[in-house]
Every structure is written in structure tokens, then in C-alpha cells.
Amino acid sequence: MQKSVSVKGLSLNFGAVRVLQEMNLDVENGEFLVLLGPSGCGKSTLLNCIAGLLDVSAGQIFISGKNVTWEEPKDRGIGMVFQSYALYPQMSVRKNLSFGLRVAGLPRDEIDERVARASEMLQIEALLDRKPANLSGGQRQRVAIGRALVRDVDVFLFDEPLSNLDAKLRADLRVEIKRLHQRLKNTMIYVTHDQIEAMTLADRIAIMKEGIIQQLDTPHMIYNNPVNLFVAGFIGSPSMNFLEGTLSGGAIDLGDVSVPTERYGFEPGNEKWSGKAILGVRPEHVVVGEGASQQPFFFDAAIEIVEPMGADTVAWTRLGSHSFTFRADAELNLAQGQTVKLGFDAARASLFDAESGIRI
Amino acid sequence: MSNPTVISTTVALDAVSGRTDFAGPQGPRPQPFFTPKRVIIYSILFVACLYYLFPMYIMVMTSFKTMPEIRFGNIFAPPVEFTGEAWVKAWSSACTGLTCQGLSPGFWNSVKILIPSVLVSTAVAAVNGYALVNWKFKGSEIFFAVLIFGSFIPYQVFLYPLVMITRELKIFGTIWAVILVHTIFGMPILTLLFRNYFASLPVELFKAARVDGAGFWRIFLEVMLPMSLPIVVVALILQVTGIWNDFLFGAVFAGTPNLPMTVQLNNIVNSAQGTPEYNVNMAATMLTGLVPLIVYFLSGRLFVRGVAAGAVKG
Ligand SMILES: Nc1ncnc2c1ncn2[C@@H]1O[C@H](COP(=O)(O)OP(=O)(O)O)[C@@H](O)[C@H]1O
Ligand SMILES: [Mg+2]
Numbered sequence: 001m002q003k004s005v006s007v008k009g010l011s012l013n014f015g016a017v018r019v020l021q022e023m024n025l026d027v028e029n030g031e032f033l034v035l036l037g038p039s040g041c042g043k044s045t046l047l048n049c050i051a052g053l054l055d056v057s058a059g060q061i062f063i064s065g066k067n068v069t070w071e072e073p074k075d076r077g078i079g080m081v082f083q084s085y086a087l088y089p090q091m092s093v094r095k096n097l098s099f100g101l102r103v104a105g106l107p108r109d110e111i112d113e114r115v116a117r118a119s120e121m122l123q124i125e126a127l128l129d130r131k132p133a134n135l136s137g138g139q140r141q142r143v144a145i146g147r148a149l150v151r152d153v154d155v156f157l158f159d160e161p162l163s164n165l166d167a168k169l170r171a172d173l174r175v176e177i178k179r180l181h182q183r184l185k186n187t188m189i190y191v192t193h194d195q196i197e198a199m200t201l202a203d204r205i206a207i208m209k210e211g212i213i214q215q216l217d218t219p220h221m222i223y224n225n226p227v228n229l230f231v232a233g234f235i236g237s238p239s240m241n242f243l244e245g246t247l248s249g250g251a252i253d254l255g256d257v258s259v260p261t262e263r264y265g266f267e268p269g270n271e272k273w274s275g276k277a278i279l280g281v282r283p284e285h286v287v288v289g290e291g292a293s294q295q296p297f298f299f300d301a302a303i304e305i306v307e308p309m310g311a312d313t314v315a316w317t318r319l320g321s322h323s324f325t326f327r328a329d330a331e332l333n334l335a336q337g338q339t340v341k342l343g344f345d346a347a348r349a350s351l352f353d354a355e356s357g358i359r360i
Numbered sequence: 361m362s363n364p365t366v367i368s369t370t371v372a373l374d375a376v377s378g379r380t381d382f383a384g385p386q387g388p389r390p391q392p393f394f395t396p397k398r399v400i401i402y403s404i405l406f407v408a409c410l411y412y413l414f415p416m417y418i419m420v421m422t423s424f425k426t427m428p429e430i431r432f433g434n435i436f437a438p439p440v441e442f443t444g445e446a447w448v449k450a451w452s453s454a455c456t457g458l459t460c461q462g463l464s465p466g467f468w469n470s471v472k473i474l475i476p477s478v479l480v481s482t483a484v485a486a487v488n489g490y491a492l493v494n495w496k497f498k499g500s501e502i503f504f505a506v507l508i509f510g511s512f513i514p515y516q517v518f519l520y521p522l523v524m525i526t527r528e529l530k531i532f533g534t535i536w537a538v539i540l541v542h543t544i545f546g547m548p549i550l551t552l553l554f555r556n557y558f559a560s561l562p563v564e565l566f567k568a569a570r571v572d573g574a575g576f577w578r579i580f581l582e583v584m585l586p587m588s589l590p591i592v593v594v595a596l597i598l599q600v601t602g603i604w605n606d607f608l609f610g611a612v613f614a615g616t617p618n619l620p621m622t623v624q625l626n627n628i629v630n631s632a633q634g635t636p637e638y639n640v641n642m643a644a645t646m647l648t649g650l651v652p653l654i655v656y657f658l659s660g661r662l663f664v665r666g667v668a669a670g671a672v673k674g
Contacts (some may be wrong), residue, residue, distance in 0.1 A: 085564075088569070089587060091586075
């Protein structure tokens with residue numbers, strides 16, 4: 001099937017700074033793809049390249065099967081939403097929404113109809129005659145989304161659209177964007193550095209670091225099968241416990257303790273792997289209390305610090321000489337100094353080559 | 361006694377009546393008027409005011425006196441016989457060289473020079489600044505550097521080449537020569553002004569307009585220009601006062617019939633014939649200075665309003 005957006009061998013340099021390197025990316029029709037990565041890793045740059053706002057240094061970009069590498073932004077069939085909203089401050093909301101259509105020279109009634117449809121969808125009908133200065137942040141971002149909506153495009157590009165909003169609004173608008181996607185079924189490429197947004201919205205997530213896509217997969221696979229240490233550490237909060245040791249003969253020796261790895265799902269061909277390795281255990285995969293002794297590996301731990309989060313509690317302890325965090329039900333009323341039984345199963349853990357950081 | 365509802369009621373009552381029993385400082389800190397800092401600041405301001413206002417006072421007084429009274433001396437005294445004759449003469453009949461029509465022709469010449477130079481230079485500089493920020497072309501940085509460097513070269517260096525250029529263009533000695541020269545010389549500083557202003561606007565605004573399909577002029581006219589009121593006002597103030605106060609270019613390029621007000625003022629004040637008419641000179645000087653003064657007063661308010669309007673940008 002024809003891809004909605006295809007990036008082939010894309011490189012982009014700002015002078016001597018190589019921001020994107022040989023990037024390849026295919027986005028399916030109607031897919032919600034999230035670009036996730038730390039600040040400065042080149043997410044916005046990639047999005048700007050797809051939008052045609054930056055000239056690429058090498059490579060090609062296809063949108064709906066058409067090579068648009070040299071096309072103007074307006075001819076690419078894209079709509080874009082920016083973090084700073086970028087509403088035209090001197091125009092009313094109605095003028096903001098219709099600007100692109102007026103530029104394109106659409107007839108008046110067609111413009112009115114599209115503006116009405118978009119504002120109904122985003123529930124901003126009551127705001128149409130206001131200036132952006134008189135809107136709240138959430139309302140502004142709705143208008144910005146509306147401005148992309150009226151253009152009837154195939155591909156939506158979002159550049160951290162929710163980052164300037166407070167937590168509550170962010171959660172609300174996140175759901176609304178998801179609803180919008182289900183209703184429109186457009187392709188959406190969504191940039192964020194917020195892993196919750198990425199996990200909740202994405203069909204697939206592309207994790208980027210220093211201009212290179214580390215892993216492109218479903219949220220489930222990214223969370224459970226991170227391909228390297230970077231991805232493993234980036235996704236999940238609190239982040240994964242990394243325990244360095246030596247892997248050989250069905251167990252990893254962490255110095256003072258040895259954790260069996262028989263139940264671990266090795267990548268094909270790695271079953272006999274041995275050497276310096278890192279065991280990754282997610283704090284939420286640790287079993288606390290009675291159930292712990294049913295796990296393939298369990299130990300007693302003294303709690304050093306407790307962080308109550310409301311629904312659950314994060315506690316800091318030690319496994320041998322390694323710092324170790326786990327997440328427990330708040331009902332357990334964990335307290336500092338208390339000793340608890342902890343256990344986990346290597347089947348849900350990850351193993352990485354200590355040298356290259358790649359999943360074993 | 362131990363009834364908690366009773367206790368909470370009294371606390372609430374306390375809050376309502378505003379009664380507080382805290383010892384020590386509370387509430388807003390008192391602000392005595394005569395602090396040492398204030399006394400010093402106001403004294404300095406007062407002296408500065410006197411320094412600037414005193415000559416002004418003498419000018420105004422003198423301009424309303426008759427010549428015999430001025431010759432009598434005592435320049436500080438207010439006029440005994442209050443008369444506006446000097447102002448009328450300065451405006452309409454004082455001799456500026458060969459003609460004796462007062463400053464009025466010079467005033468209109470200055471207006472004719474001012475309006476096109478200000479409008480053209482501001483408009484071109486706005487487009488320049490916008491292009492330099494948003495449509496970076498190969499060498500745009502160098503272009504900008506050269507432009508800025510140009511603004512540091514003393515005017516006198518350009519004078520003779522410009523005379524030759526305008527002569528070649530067959531406009532030397534006409535009003536168009538002065539307009540051209542003012543437009544050129546206003547360009548670097550105004551371009552710098554507009555460039556910095558446009559650079560301070562969020563670049564996403566420009567990107568959004570590009571995605572919406574707008575081109576160079578459309579973005580400039582419909583997105584950028586409506587946001588530029590504060591900086592346009594600044595540019596206008598700079599140019600109006602600068603061009604109005606110009607003497608050199610007017611004297612060199614305009615030709616006798618087109619001499620601006622400043623040059624004619626000089627001709628009145630420095631005329632060699634007869635005894636100097638101090639009252640007329642004073643009145644003429646103030647008339648000439650009136651335009652920049654009015655511009656400052658009017659645009660000052662507009663300027664503040666413009667800046668405030670820009671501050672709440674979306
Ligand atoms: N116009 C530019 N000139 C030079 N370097 C830039 C420019 N824009 C971005 N960069 C650099 O490119 C890298 C990626 O930037 P960006 O794509 O904005 O990152 P992010 O993932 O946070 O969106 C950053 O290191 C940034 O400093
Ligand atoms: Mg970014």
C-alpha cells in the first residue's frame with residue numbers, strides 16, 4: 001500500500017552541525033505517529049523538513065506518493081500546529097481560521113462553510129469574533145488546530161502542541177486530539193518530549209536521539225522491548241532500574257547476588273550470550289510482599305526513601321550494591337526503614353550488552 | 361470552653377472586623393516621602409529642569425517683547441508691552457537672504473521634503489528588515505553587515521560623491537535630490553531597527569503563514585505589518601526629527617527656492633544687514649523647533665499605546 005509520508009535518506013545540516021542523519025521513515029495512511037525524544041534531538045527539524053519549511057541537505061520526502069522534496073509548504077497537503085500557537089495576533093479567530101483559504105482564493109461560501117465545520121468540531125464557535133489575545137491557552141491551541149483543520153489536508157503535523165498548557169488542560173486536549181484523529185482518520189505526525197502523550201496517542205512511536213531514530217514501534221513494544229539502553233531509560237517513570245553484572249550460563253551475577261535469566265526472552269541467536277551485561281527491571285514490574293516469593297527471583301530489602309504519589313508509592317532501596325526502586329500500591333503504607341520482600345521475573349525484564357547498550 | 365465551633369466563630373469574627381493582634385511590622389511597609397534617596401533624586405531633577413528651562417524662558421520672553429524694550433536690557437524680566445509682532449514677522453516677512461517672506465516658504469519646503477523621505481525610507485526599511493529576518497538569502501548576513509558599516513561612515517565623506525551622482529541624475533538643486541539623500545541615509549539605521557524588531561517576533565508566525573500558502577508580500581502586509589505599529593512609530597519619530605532638523609543636506613542639495621526651514625532660519629538669524637532683531641530671531645527659532653516638539657508630544661502617547669498593544673501579542 002502507498003505510504004502517507006515517506007522520508008528517504010534525509011539529512012539536514014545547519015552549517016557544520018549535523019542535525020538529521022540519513023533518516024528513513026515511513027508513515028502509513030491514517031496512522032498516528034509520535035516523534036519522541038529529548039529536547040534538541042531534531043524532532044522539530046524533521047517536522048519542518050516534512051512541512052517544507054526547511055530545505056533538506058540530502059534525501060527525499062514523499063507525501064501521498066508524490067515527491068515533494070522541492071515543493072512549497074502549501075503544495076504538500078499538510079497542516080501544521082505549533083507549540084507557541086502562532087496565531088496571527090491582529091486577526092480575529094475567524095480571520096485566523098480562514099486566512100489560508102483566502103490566500104488560496106476559495107469562494108466566500110465555501111470558506112464560511114469550512115470555518116463553521118471546523119469551529120463546530122473544536123467547539124470554538126463562540127470565540128470566532130475574538131482576538132487571540134483574549135483567549136486562554138487551551139482556546140488558542142484549539143484555534144491553531146482549527147487553522148490546520150479547515151485546510152482539508154491529508155497530513156497533520158503537530159509540534160509539541162500541548163507543551164505550553166498546564167497539566168489538566170494538557171490531559172483534556174490530549175483526549176480531544178485522539179478523538180479528532182478517530183473521527184478524521186488523517187495521518188498525524190506528532191512531536192513531543194512527553195512520554196505520556198506519546199504512549200497515549202501513538203499508533204507507533206519513533207524514539208529519536210541526536211538526529212537518529214533509535215526505535216520505531218508500537219507503544220507496547222517500546223515499553224516492553226526497548227532495543228537499547230537509551231530507549232529503556234527514556235520510557236517509563238520512574239525509570240528502569242539498571243543493574244550491571246556478568247551474564248553467563250543462565251544467570252547474571254550482580255556482584256553480591258545472582259539473578260536467574262532462564263525465563264528471559266533472548267533476541268534470536270543471543271541465547272548463549274555471555275559477558276558484561278546490564279539487567280533492566282521496571283519499578284512497576286517488581287512484586288512486593290507475599291507474592292514476591294512466587295517470583296523466580298526474590299530478596300529482602302530495607303526501604304531508604306518513600307515517595308507517595310497518591311495512587312501508588314515509589315520506594316528506593318538496594319539490591320546488593322545497586323540502587324533499586326520499585327512501585328507499590330499506596331495501601332501498603334510503606335515506611336522508611338521497613339524491610340519488605342521484593343521479587344521479579346526475568347521474563348519481563350530487559351538485558352543489554354554493557355558495552356554497546358544494545359538489547360541482548 | 362472546649363467547644364470547637366465557638367472558637368472558630370471568634371476567629372472568623374476577628375477576620376471580618378480586621379482585628380489583628382500580631383506584634384511588630386505588619387501590612388504594607390510605610391513609605392515616607394522625604395527619604396534621602398528621594399530628596400537627592402528630586403533635587404537633581406529640579407536642577408536639570410532649571411538648566412533646560414531657563415534659556416527657554418528667556419527665548420519666550422524675548423520673543424514677545426518689542427525691540428526698544430530688548431535694547432533696554434534686563435533679559436530676565438517679562439515683557440512690559442506684550443506683543444506677538446515678532447512671531448508674525450518671523451513667519452511672514454522677515455528677510456531670508458534676498459526675499460522677505462519670513463519662514464513660511466521654508467516651512468512648506470521642509471514639509472515637502474519631509475513627507476516623501478519619511479514615508480519612502482520607512483517603507484523600504486520595513487521591507488528590508490522583514491526580508492533580512494524571514495527570507496534569508498545567500499549573503500544576507502554580509503549585506504546586513506555592509507549596511508550597518510555604512511551607517512558609521514561620516515556623512516561628509518559621501519557629500520561630494522552624492523553631489524556628482526545627483527548631478528548625473530539631473531536632480532541636483534531640486535527637491536528630489538534632498539529626498540533621495542535623506543531616504544538613502546535613513547536606510548541603515550531604520551533597517552537595523554526593523555530587522556531587530558522582526559527578529560524578536562516568534563518565527564512560528566512566519567512559518568504558519570507559509571503553511572497557509574501566503575507569499576512574501578502577503579505575509580508582510582497581512583501578518584507582519586499589522587504587528588509593527590510600535591516600531592513604525594519609533595521609525596517615524598527618528599526620521600521626522602532627523603530630517604526636519606537637517607541643515608547640511610538641505611543647504612547642499614535643495615537649491616535656493618527649495619531651502620528647508622532650518623537653512624532659512626539660519627539666513628534670518630545670521631543676516632548681516634541692520635541690527636539683529638532678537639525678538640524675531642527667537643520667534644523664528646521656536647517656530648522651527650515646533651514640529652519635532654509636536655511630534656514628540658503626540659507620538660509619545662501613541663508610542664506608549666503601541667508598545668502596550670504589542671506586549672499582549674497572541
Ligand atoms: N536554525 C538553526 N541553526 C542552527 N542550529 C539549529 C537551528 N535550529 C535548530 N538547531 C539545532 O538543531 C538541533 C535540533 O533542534 P530541534 O529540531 O529544534 O530539536 P527538538 O527535538 O527539541 O525539536 C538542536 O541542537 C538545535 O540547537
Ligand atoms: Mg522542538
